[in-house]
Amino acid sequence: MEKYQCNVCGYIYDPAQGDPDQGYPPGTAFEALPNDWTCPVCGAAKSEFSPVKG
């Protein structure tokens, strides 16, 4: 599964870690996060994320 980075603050969403604080367990693909999910660090919208290359 692909990692995604927040264009605003640089936080990297790693599906292997998920976002347990907001209720998304390890193993949750970025695509499986709802559209109203926000960056756990700076609060930016899901649309502000880009795939991490390489």
Add this chain to the structure above:
Amino acid sequence: MGAVKIKDGFYWVGAVDWNVRDFHGYTTHRGTTYNAYLLVDEKIALFDTVKEPFFETLMAHIREVIGDPEKIDYLIINHIEPDHGGAIAKVVEAIKPDKIFCTRNGRLGMIGYFHQEDWPFVEVKTGDELKLGRRTVKFIETPMVHWPDSMVSYIPEDKLLVSQDAFGEHYATSTRFDDEADFCELFQEVAKYYANIVLPFSPQVQKTLKAIKDLKLEIEMICPDHGVIWRKHVKEIIEAYDRWSRYEANSKVLVIYDTMWNSTEKMAWAVYEGVVKEGIEAELFKLSVSDETELMAEVLEAKGLAFGSSTLNNGLLPTVAGFTTYMKGLRPRQKLGFAFGSYGWSGEAVKHLNKIFEETKTEIVHEGFRVKYAPTAEDLKKCEELGRLLAQKVKEACSV
């Protein structure tokens, strides 16, 4: 007040703002300072600048130390927010730096503010070092503590951390060091600053504290961009940040409310009585007469929150909606709470408050209590019981 020597070759060259009382909505009853630092070695570096109207003060302080400001080789921008970066354009023009060190987001942010793509930016990352002569500057990125561009600079030879907004406070003083200030006033202001500025980024504070530990940085002095320089209470301020960023709070309940025709107010008093009777500290805040900045500092330190609002046109009273919106954005966590309020028609306030509790991941100890029109003696007894219940839960949670 003049430049102040902090260590050999390291000077405070910032400005004291005695008169600011509204800092983008943050009430600064004790003013603030905009700290900039000058490091004089084989190369000369300026760390951060000041709010734009204080540019001349900064330059006067620089001239006092080195004479011609153009002697400065490097500008190090730890944080671009206009209270530190407002004077950057004028400073660049005045000192003509060979290089401007900043993070990637710092460069993009400065271009966003000043539209000068051809400034001599050098992007740095955590672990990068800059040799200035006898001294080295190590950069550590601290994204979102306080903005995406933020970083801190560590000088190992002096065991000194230039920490931008972290460990700062809005507190104007005529002296520059923590041990020269009133300790109680200082810690009130530090807590207020954490609650109103840093709290949303507590998980990043934990990461930064871990990075400091992992990199085995010995810190004898912390030079933030606001307020005093820490040299005596370094351990205490780091411990306080650790405690706050782990959301540790005191065994204490705040009853925060507003009222239309005093019914919700009577309920608030009864809740407060219940908490006090249970033997823990309680504080009562009527939002129409409370300062939101000060109140947030209380929220930071209290484990229990009882929120009350009358229902106005199916919603919350605007004062309650305003404060809870502000509080929600600051992301307090690990609180316990419940809601109450009176109403005349359909009584939605409690429902709205419960939603705010959910959004702040507050443990709701009771579904909430609503009273139509005015509370009876029995209703007030129920409010008191709920105050007791919250107090008990708070006691249990804080004794673990």
